[in-house]
Each structure stands twice: as C-alpha cells, then as structure tokens.
Amino acid sequence: MNFLLAILICVVATSIVIIVTIRKRLKNKSKELSEKLNHISAYSEKSSYEQAQERLSKLKDVVFADIPTDLNNGFYGKIISATQEKKFINYYKPHFQEAYSLLKKLEVFNITPSETITKFINDFGAINKLVKQHNDTVINSLLDTYEDFFDHCLKYPLDKQQRRSIVSEEDNCLVVSSAGSGKTSSIVGKVKYLTEVKDIAPHKILLISYTNKAAAELTERMTTDGLKGYTFHKLAIDIIGRATGIKPSICDNTDALFIDIYHTLLENKAFKNSVVEYFIDYQTYETDWERRKNERQEKLSEQKNVQLKAMFPDMDGRAIYVKSEQEQKICFVLSALGVKFRYEEPYEHQLADEMHSQYRPDFSIYFEQAGVTKRIYLEHFGVDEHSLVPAWFAKDKNITYEEANQKYNDGITWKKAAHEKFNTQLLVTSSTDFHYSNIRAKLKKMLEDVGVPIQEKTDEELYDLVLPKGSKQEKAFIRLVVTFVTLVKSSCKSVKEVLKQAKNADDERSVFIIKNIFQPVYERYISALSDSNQIDFTDAILQATEICRTSHPVEYDYIIVDEFQDISVDRYNFLKVLREGNPPAKLYCVGDDWQSIYRFSGSDMALFNQFPEYFGVTEINKIETTYRFGEPLVSLSSHFIQRNKAQIQKDIHSFSSEMKTELEFHSYDRRDYCNTIGQLVASIPSDKSIFLLGRYSFDDYYLSFIYQSIKEGNRFFYVIGGRKIEFLTVHKSKGLEADYVILLQCNKDTYGFPSLVSDDPVLNYVLTKSDQFPYGEERRLFYVAITRAKMKTLVLYDKRFPSVFVNEFLHPEKVSEENYVKHPNANKRWTRKADQFLLKLHSEGKSVKYIAAKMGRSQTSIVMRLNKLIQ
Secondary structure, three states: OHHHHHHHHHHHHHHHHHHHHHHHHHHHHHHHHHHHHOOOEOOOOOOHHHHHHHHHHOOOOOEOOOHHHHHHHHOOOOOOOHHHHHHHHHHHHHHHHHHHHHHHHHHHOOOOOOHHHHHHHHHHHOHHHHHHHHHHHHHHHHHHHOHHHHHHOOOOOOOHHHHHHHOOOOOEEEEEOOOOOOHHHHHHHHHHHHHHHOOOOHHHEEEEEOOHHHHHHHHHHHOOOOOOEEEHHHHHHHHHHHHHOOOOOEOOOHHHHHHHHHHHHOOOHHHHHHHHHHHHHHOOOOOOHHHHHHHHOOOHHHHHHOOEEOOOOOOOOOOOEEOOHHHHHHHHHHHHOOOEEEEOOOOOOOOOOOOOOOOOOOEEEEEEEOOEEEEEEEEEEOOOOOOOOOOHHHHHHOOOHHHHHHHHHHHHHHHHHHHHHHOOOEEEEEHHHHHHOOHHHHHHHHHHHOOOOOOOOOHHHHHHHHOOOOOHHHHHHHHHHHHHHHHHHHOOOOHHHHHHHHHHOOOHHHHHHHHHHHHHHHHHHHHHHHHOOOEOHHHHHHHHHHHHHHHOOOOOOEEEEOOHHHOEHHHHHHHHHHOOOOOOOEEEEEEOHHHOOOHHHOEOOHHHHOHHHHHOOOEEEEOOEEOOOOEEHHHHHHHHHOOOOOOOOOOOEEOOOOOEEEEEEEEEOHHHHHHHHHHHHHOOOOOOOEEEEEOOOOOOOOHHHHOEEEEEOOEEEEEEOOEEEEEEEHHHHOOOOEEEEEEOOOEOOOOOOOOOOOOOHHHHHHOOHHHOOOOHHHHHHHHHHHOOEEEEEEEEEEOOOEOHHHHHHHOHHHOOHHHHOOOOOOOOOOOHHHHHHHHHHHHOOOOHHHHHHHHOOOHHHHHHHHHHHOO
C-alpha cells in the first residue's frame, strides 16, 4: 500500500515538474513572440531590393507599431485594392499563424497571453473591416478634396454615384448604369480624373467602345492629347498589323455574304426542303403544351381572343386566325395540298338553342364532284390516343383533370352525333396524329379517300409561299441563321460541339435545325472567308488575343470599356490578355444590362451580370439617376424589365420629381393604321421631336403607301402632317432620345414585338443560362424602345392581336411570374426509377395534380408519360 502511494506521489510530482517546465517555456515563448511582434518591419509595397536599400540607409527606420497603424501609414491617402489587401494579409499571415498556434497552447495551460499577442491576433482578424474603414475615409476625403473638379470637369456637375465610381481604385470596377443616366459622362470624368488628378500618362489608358461612332464621340469629348478611343475590332486589327507587318483583310459586309450563301444553298433541294420543314414541323414545340400555353398568357376560356395567324388565307382570300399551333399547321397542310376551305364557318344545319350558340366545325372543305359543289368537315380534337386532354385544360377552367377530360370528350361525342344525325361527312384528326404520324401524309390520304381532289404544291412553290425572296419573313429567318453562326464563333465553340449538346438533350427539333440548316451555312461561310483570304471581326479578335497571350505587345495601367453589356466571350478573352502585365491593368467597365440587345452579334449577358466570377474581386457601383425621363415611365419600365430575375436589380429614379413621362397604349384597326398614326402625330405639339420606332426595318411598310418618304444618307424620314419624322429600328435608336416616341406594330405575330423568330429556343445551346428567360432579349429591346422618350411613349398594337408585352401592361392581373418561367424539369429525362415511381402512384389512384407535385414535374409531362407507359 505504501509502495503504491509512493509511486502515486512520484507521478504527481513529476507531472507538476513537467507542467511547471512547460508553462515556463510557454511564458518565455510568449515573451519572445511579443518582442518579435514589436519589431516586425513595417509593411511596404516596394520591392525587396528597395526595402533593403532603405534599411541600410535608415537602420532605425520605421518599425511595426500595430496592424491598424501600419495599414494607415503604408496606404496613407490611398485606396486599398483587393490585391493590395491580399498582399498585406499575406505579409502578416506567418506571424499570425505563429501567434495563433501559441495562443492555443497557452489556453491549454491557462496562461494569459501578452497584450501584444492578443492585440495582434484581434487586429489581424479585423483587417477586412480596417481596410473598409480606411477606404471609406480616403474616398470621402477625395470626394471633398476634388469637389470643385467634379463640379466643373464637364459641362454639368457629376452626381454622387458618378463621382463615387470615378475615384474607385479597385482592380475591377463595374459601373452599372441605366437609360439616360449619363454613363458617357462617367467615362469622360474618369479619364479626366486619371490624367488631370492622378497624372496618368494618356498612352497608359486604353479606351474601348463598341461602335466607331461611339469611339469617335468619346475621343472628341476627352480633349486629351495622346488618348484615342478604339473599338475592339479596330484594336485587334492594329495589333495584328503591328505583330505581323501585314494588315489583315476584313470582310466588313458579312450580312451580304450570308445572304448570298443562303440563296446559293437554296439551289440544293434538300436544304430548301429543310427550311420549309422548319416552318411546317419545327417552328414551335408541339409537345410542350404547358410552355406554349404560358406564352400565350391567356386562359383557355378566353382563347378566342388569343388567336394565331395561319400562314396562308382561306379560299376567299381572308386571313385565318386559329386557336392552336396544331390547327395552324392543319391550315398550312390544306393550303399546301391545294384544298379549298374555310375556318369555323357555321354548320349547314341549325343547332343553336337557348343554351348553345350555333355549332362551328373547325374546317369546312369544299370541292367539285360530278359538277356539284360538295362540303365536308374536318374537326381537330386536342386529345391523345387514350382520349386524354392536356393537363392545362383543367388548370385553366379551375376544375379537376378528370372533370376537364370528361367535359371535352362529351363535346367530341356531341359533334360526332350531330354529323351522324344529318348524314354529313366528318373527318377527324387529333393531337396523337402530330406525335405519332406525319400529319401531312395522313391528311392527304384521308382527303383522297373521300374524293377531295389534291393539287399538291411543289417544295419550290411552298418555299416561295413561306419565305418569298427578299420578304420580311426571309430577312428575319436569315437573321436567325446569322445569329446562331455568330454566337457559335464568338462563344469559341464548334458547330459539332453544339450539335452534340442537342443530341445529348434528346432535342430532336434543335438537332434537325442545326444539322440541316445552320451547319451548311456555317461551313459555307468559313470556306468563303478562306477562299477570299479574308477574316471577319470575330476572327480578328481571336487572332489578336493569341498574339497578346504570347508576346504582350502593349501594357496599360487602366482599361476603360464602354457599353460593357454587349461583351462577348471572344471579347472577354481578348480583354483578359490585354490587361496582363506587372501589375495588371485596372478595369473600369460601364454598361447597362437592361439594354443588352446585341445577342445576334455574340453578346453574352452572363459576362456582365456575373462579372466577379469572370474577372475576380470587383467593386460594383450603380448609377441610378436618369436625366431623360420621369414617372410614371420610370416605375413602369423598371418593373417590366425586372420580371427577368437574371437582370441586375436597380432603384431607378429621375433627377427631378417634377419630370413626367407618360406611357400610353393605342389600339388600331388594321384598315385605319396609317390614319391612327397621323392622328397621334397631329396631337403632338409642333415644337416637339418625334421618333417612329419599329422592331424590324420593315415595320414602316404600310406607311410608305400613304406618306412621303425621304432618305438622307443612312437616315429615313416620313412626312406626316407636314412634319418630317425619322423612322428607326429600336436597335438603331439606342443611345438616342426624342420628346415623343411612337412604337409601331407591337402585335402578337411571328414578326411582332416580341419577335418569335429571334428568340428561337435553339439559341439556348450557344447562350449562357443567365439569358434563357423567355423573350429575354426581346424584353430588353422593348425596354430600350419605351425609354427613348423624354415626354411620352405611344405604343401601337392591333386591337385583335396585342402582343404579350402589351397585355403585360394593360392586364397585369393576368400575368404571374409563372407565365415567364419554364418548369425547371421541363427537359429532364425520364429514368427507369422515375417511371416505376410514376406507375406506382398512378396505380394507387393518385390524381395527376398530386403526382405532378410529388415528382416535381408539370401535369402535362405526367399525362404524356403515362400515355407512353400504359399502352
């Protein structure tokens, strides 16, 4: 027992000795570290050699006091950038790691660290906060010091947000502007601040804009010797010329080349047939009922007012307006087969009663047989092979799916019974025929079987009917092709890569369009440039990028980019290598993502809206005061554009609360269209300027029949009521303003506003996800159009067919966020596991609505999948 006690005493004594020894050593280390921290050399941004030289000349130079003091001394009167902050942190990081490691050991032995160590650790952890406080102090001081400069450096004083962006010294500064906010003034102010206040040599500043006109305007407004504004293209060409000694030959009329290539390819029967097939079979998604219904934006019960225009007129030459894409296609097929018909003509026998209006079959078909005019009927039913209707039938009527299905099928039974009762010939098609057969071949056989003579048009005749050469339809379609090719090149992808994406997504429609239409044009285009020993502007940027990557021919301190919302992937890569240097050039980029409207030339909105992800730590400044227009247009336009959540959120306000700008919508009857415009012009005071704006260059077509037109250079005018009024496309109007704006042809049409052609879903394969909001580009274009006016914007639309944008303003109660968001799983592939789960829920008697919610899919998707599985 005594022996065990003795051992215990020895262990305890030894432990005490060890603990005392460790504590003593830790205290000594704490003392040594405190002394070490008190003698750290003060941080300096100078090179190691420069620091060594100073230490030799000043042996008792400034020593470390504490981190806050060192930070303020090291960056006195200067703004600390993210790169500088990182270097500052890294300078003290080894000391912090040593101090923090010792602190943990001291805590184990309950030893209080020295005040020096505690303060050092706390100060190091607060560096981010200290930097922000320092920068805020310096920025406020700079704004106060140079207040007079900012008041007088331009014609008008710069506002607070403009001044704040100008003094920024972050490595990356993105200035998010707005319509009429004076972004050009911000750029001119920045250059003047750099050259006149910071004494930066003009040749060390690179100024880039997107058009020759804008670059020239900036150069003129700078009045700074040695500073010149460039476009990306001009800069690239100059770099290539200096590096190779040969200025590249640029194909500067690619539009004409594309048109020539397209028309040459039309001589190939297969290509021409593919274009016709695009308009017959692939212009819309037949299977995605939910999406198409959402785009129409109206309830089924109101769908009589939401009609689609058939491509060709009826037998009397009257335009046909149908209720669905499938009926629209049936009209096309009947016309292509040379069949005479009328749409929804009253039935030949009276069936109306106090509860029902007269029955109107979908199609009445007329033909001669044995010298007698015969009339037969064609009904198209929106059901599948199991007589099931789309899920949104129920959703729109606020009834259960089972009730909707029963009601629709009762209607089918009633119609068939009526024809049987009166012994009239009825032909029937259904949605199934569109999904599982060739509707053109089926209709042809049905009609031939009942004796309807067929006078089928050739593919050449069909093409001439669908896309007459030189027509607005053909021009718009060629623009779609050009947009795709441009986006492929500027995104640095190949057509094969894009085609593979579409195949992997089981997107039959996009595969067909890319393979049979876009790819042949692309290959011919590349070949034509090569044969003529020319390059296009995208090629120039790609070549200049490679030159800069390998040789760095020019180094800049600052790179300033105007209209940055129009940046493309190829320009982004060019910009990245241009800024490389030691140190890298600082970026000052100005733009408005709400006005990003040049997707057809390759612009990618993600590069703007996700700027920090591409360029690194970024200071984002917003310029939200508009000097052009006031309320209520400010609020109306802001709400409209911000429905797309991918757009940067802003709080736009007018510089004066007294400034008023109205937004009015005027419907017209197509027969009085020109008179309506004349009346609107007459109502505008004679001393006020007016713009006529169109989505397309051909939107002024009908005006040319009534009013005198005048062409002055590249500008086009109409004389209306004795006033010369300029007509522009919305694209050309960007950056311009007038007192009044009249926006033409805002109708629901393939070439309306929004344009259904320019927003073809196939473009999603060459766009980033940030720009896949339905009608995203068209929405921004509409925003640009309505914000050109200083006093009033007048939007004109056909009273029968208002566009989805017009309805959004006139009937906001009918629009929800769901109307513009495609179901997140719309393109998600069905797996075996998902199929098994679907069948299990179905066998349990669960409703379609319940299954859709449970599986996170649309009701239409559930119904269509069940149709395929239960056969």
